[in-house]
Amino acid sequence: MKEILTKARESKVEVCGFLIGTMKGEDAFVDYVVFAENRLNSPVGFEIDPLETLRVLEKAEEEGKEVIGIFHSHLNCSPYPSHRDLKGMDLWRNVWLIVNNTGEYRAFVLENGQIKEINVGVT
Incomplete structure (x- = not known):
């Protein structure tokens, strides 16, 4: 979490990536994160290259893990899903961790x- 919050605080654009780990019932356990390039290079949105997504999915599977979530940052606003985030959440149905540049974080x-x-x- 510390690394995500640090990058979010330092970046002028939304940072984004994947949460890799395991699910145990309804509990998600993150083993590590993979940062991805924000193809939009935007302070108000993010997009991850589909080929990068595929590589991350394949690597996680090889390790016996899975992509349990997506993370991204919001600049100068609360860590709550935007309208655009809702569209993404509808397509990518897992945990969405949203942080902001002031150190707040929430998951949905x-x-x-x-x-x-x-x-x-x-922990």
Whole structure:
């Protein structure tokens, strides 16, 4: 988490990437993160190259792990899903960790079309 928050604080564009780990029931355990290039290079949106996504998925699978979530940052606003994020959450149905450049973070899933906040435990 520390690395994500540091990069989010230092960046002028949204940082983004993948949360790699395992699921145990409804609990997600993150082993490591993979930062991805924001193809939009934008302070108000992010997009990850599909080939980069495929490489990350394949590597995680080889390790017996999975992509359990996506993370990205918001600049100068709360870490809550935007309208654009909702579209992404509808396509990529896993944990969405959103941080901001002031050190706040929250995680969400989309259930039955509704945003549900989930607890984040950092050890």
